[in-house]
Amino acid sequence: MATDTQNNYLVITASGEDKVGLVDRLSIKIAESGCNIEESRMAVLGEQFAIIMLLSGPWNALSKFEGQIDQLGDQLGLTIIHKRTRQRERTQPAAPYRVEVVAMDHPGIVRNLAAFFSRNGINIEELQTDTYPAPHTGTPMFSVIITVGIHADVHIPTLRENFLDYCDDLNLDASFEPARM
Numbered sequence: 001m002a003t004d005t006q007n008n009y010l011v012i013t014a015s016g017e018d019k020v021g022l023v024d025r026l027s028i029k030i031a032e033s034g035c036n037i038e039e040s041r042m043a044v045l046g047e048q049f050a051i052i053m054l055l056s057g058p059w060n061a062l063s064k065f066e067g068q069i070d071q072l073g074d075q076l077g078l079t080i081i082h083k084r085t086r087q088r089e090r091t092q093p094a095a096p097y098r099v100e101v102v103a104m105d106h107p108g109i110v111r112n113l114a115a116f117f118s119r120n121g122i123n124i125e126e127l128q129t130d131t132y133p134a135p136h137t138g139t140p141m142f143s144v145i146i147t148v149g150i151h152a153d154v155h156i157p158t159l160r161e162n163f164l165d166y167c168d169d170l171n172l173d174a175s176f177e178p179a180r181m
Contacts, residue, residue, distance in 0.1 A: 007056040009038070009085045010066065016078035018049040026051070029072055034061030041126075049078075054085070094149030096125065096179035097156075099163070103172045105131050105142035113146065116166055120159065123149050147179055 014026070023042065030037060035057040042051045055062065066082060073080040103109060110129060117124055126147040134141045150156060160176045167174035 007087070008059045008062050009087060010035070010055045010062045010082055011052065011085050012055065012069070012080055012082045013050075013052045014073070014076075014078040014080040015048055015050045016076065018044045018047055019077070022049055022076055022078070023051070025076055026072070026078075029068060030055060030065060033065035033068065034058065035065050092151045092153075094123070094151050095156075097148050097150050097176060098179040099146040099148060099174065099176050100143070101146075101167065101172050101174045102141060102143045103170075105140040109142055109170075109172065110144060112170055112172075113144065116163060117146075117148055120154075120162075121151075122154070122159075125149050 016022075027037065030053075035055045038054040038056045040051060040053040042049070044050075055065070057065075062084070069080050069082055072078075099113070101109070101113065110127070114124060124146055127144065128146075129142065129144045131140060131142050133139065150159070163176050164174055
């Protein structure tokens with residue numbers, strides 16, 4: 001059983017109409033509850049704000065914050081979902097690699113990339129996409145940045161070659177390099 005001094009973990013996801021000050025007001029309540037933000041990802045997509053956070057703290061601090069979530073969501077105009085979790089344990093060390101792909105935009109790019117990594121037993125740790133008009137022509141372009149975790153038993157040069165060949169077959173411009181942390 002956890003004691004007051006042991007860290008426990010809570011994941012929250014929140015979304016709603018974007019307004020100035022959302023992160024400030026949310027982080028104030030987190031700090032006032034005695035919780036710490038371990039990891040977070042935030043973005044404005046269209047006119048919507050979205051965030052996912054991993055909070056840590058003693059069980060009573062997380063419970064205090066959980067008790068305020070509904071009221072906080074109403075105050076901020078956010079839908080907030082929360083779930084207790086544990087610190088991630090890795091059974092095998094994994095080296096982070098950064099994959100970048102750019103192509104003319106069309107449906108199925110993320111699906112094709114995810115399928116490649118899934119077939120090779122590689123976990124996608126993080127994924128970020130964007131669309132933009134190409135300079136001069138205005139052609140719709142798509143970019144994706146993926147961080148994958150590659151286990152020590154994987155022969156990276158072969159994997160890299162197979163991935164780049166796969167992308168060439170799909171007419172995707174790609175790079176596959178160690179992540180710089």
